[in-house]
Amino acid sequence: MPQERQVSPPERVLVVTAHPDDSEFCTAGTVLQWTAQGTEVTYCVLTDGDNGGYDEALPRQSIAPLRRAEQRAAAAATGVKDVRFLAYPDGRLEPTMELRRDLTRVIREVRPEVVVLPSPEINWDRIADVHPDHRAAGEAALRAVYPDARNPFAHPELLRDEGLAAWEVPEIWLIMGPSPNHFVDVTDVFDQKFAALKLHTSQTANLADLEALLRRWQTEHALAGRLAPGRLAEAFQVVRL
Template identity: 55%
Template sequence: MPVDNDPERALVVMAHPDDADFSCAGTIATWTEAGVEVSYLMVTDGESGGDDRTGDSADMAATRRAEQREAARVVGVRDVRFLGYPDGRLTPSLELRRDIARVIRQVRPHRMVIPSPDRDWTHIAPSHPDHLATGESGINAVYPDARNPHAHPELADEHLEPWTVPEVWLVHGAAPNHYVDITDVIERKMAALSSHASQIGGFSELEAALREALGKNAVAGGLGEDRLAEVFQIVNTA
């Protein structure tokens, strides 16, 4: 599928609530405005987040699910799913591959967004172990699991037909090759991020830093100094 063509359906797979909003919510807003049906899949509930939290992990998990649903609503996403894996303890397991492949076969997306499975040694924050495990399991779920009728026989028992995802967009990829101008939807991205009140304090400082980073992305992508952009590494997986 040509990059400039909007897909009919897209699936965003991230490790934690708020990961999509930091990395790609602006892009998602442009897709939903164009009529793309977008689904979110969060591998964990993010119950280990929140430095100043009160209550137990179950309370935090419920809070973060609600925050993610609201953030998704802001950018036009109605289908938000959670796998409930333990926050901070993800590994690129066969079980996680199967569970992502199950959702791929259910949603049948033409495009996916996942974290890069490669560690970034120049900027460590995006390389949280849960992000890396989600990226590794996600790409393996795309190829070969979701398209292979003999992978994970239990999915066939659930009458889920194989599905080939032709295109994967990596966030924090090692070789960025596509920049999306989100200038016109930046307020929606910021509103989505502000939904994560349990995780983000001092939002004005965060917003300023993000606008600066998004501006640098736009310049790197040749979009101009007055624009804001999110960046991806697009991988042909057809």
């Protein structure tokens, strides 16, 4: 069932995604509202999306730097200044101890009140969300949030060598999952969200029906969240830890 939440905006949010453009598809409308209220948002993108793109004329070695540049531009358009790339291989992401350590490092550096991450569960209703990198990113991020980041004895080199003390994340917001319980109305910022998504030119320039597709998805979320007719929403499963 939709969950109503009336809370003040968090001071710090960390958004973990598998690929450049995942944030713009799933969270940019919410992020726009957070940053407008003064929330410091950090993006942590686990791969450079170097398996992506549609233009076969582009040299493959140019894709990673291009997609990083697109993500930085899209982040800036939504008020996000801190964008971090972990450069794991696109299409081969796994929730390894190395990735958990690297995510734990970011969590302890940012010290977020909210971590937004892909759901590790399969959402059979939307095949785009079933990408294995999404679920691997979610599984690794969830393990980094709990128990790694809060446990001072996990990845001891982070405290010993980098001075990064344990941090307990109070709340996670899962995206792309099968059980959303919180719906954020993004109608008034949809045009800004869509403009940020279009900055991922290497992924979207060939998609004539992209806006219609995004509006359909956001309308489905709004209906699930029992918003008024004609509204658009982003969907999350909010879990208090």
